[in-house]
Amino acid sequence: MILRLGPSMLCASVLALTCACEILPASEARPAVLTNPTAQSRAELSRVVSEALHGAPVRLAEDALAHDSVLIIGRVQARDAAGLPLNGRELDKPQHFRLVEHAARCFLIQESTGKRWRLRSATCAPAPGGASG
Template sequence: MNKIFSLNYAATAVVVLVASACQQVQAVAEPAVLTETSAEVRLELQQQIQKAIGGPLVKLADNAYLFESQIWVESAVLRDDKGRPLDGRHMDLANLFILQIEQGQCQLKHNKSGQLFALTKAKCMAEKQRFPEK
């Protein structure tokens, strides 16, 4: 009786292992950096950020996302002619945007909302692949 129970248990364990091995592995997005940049790529990034937070196009540095997968974008502070913020102090929090790659596709993620924006002009690679020391 013990041998039959042991064989059934072993056979069940093998079936479970084979079934779990056959399931597709879920792709996980990884932090990424751009492999190159251009005015066209920066414009695409600016447009996607504008979609996420509204307002005018943000200004991005020429090297945005070349060395880091994250950037913080602060909301513009409207000022009067003397340089004072309108309507008192500016209290809006900055927005975090993360460049990531998933199954070879470059994406921009707005961390606050979780929105993902597929990038068609930008080419990127996993940050840990480009900078393994990180």
């Protein structure tokens, strides 16, 4: 069986695929901070950061991204009874994330990959002075 798409069906398919992706022009995104974080928005932020770190568990401060648009996540190092690192020196670099606002929507950007997540349950506002860090 061969499926043939007419020009109108092909155009509709292309339009649907185009609309499925949310484009965030970097030039229009502004550094942002979370406003009135809720348990739901904090849970979403933790889930997104964990997803970005390939499922690694994360623990974020209650006020993460509420005062600054930059979030830095470092790996917690396992230590022995004397407080010395079990694996020696930690060589992994901390992961940097940036919160931006565009068209009244909040986006979290992982600096190392450029990957972006829209935070649907969060509200944000431009960072004071437009500073990002």
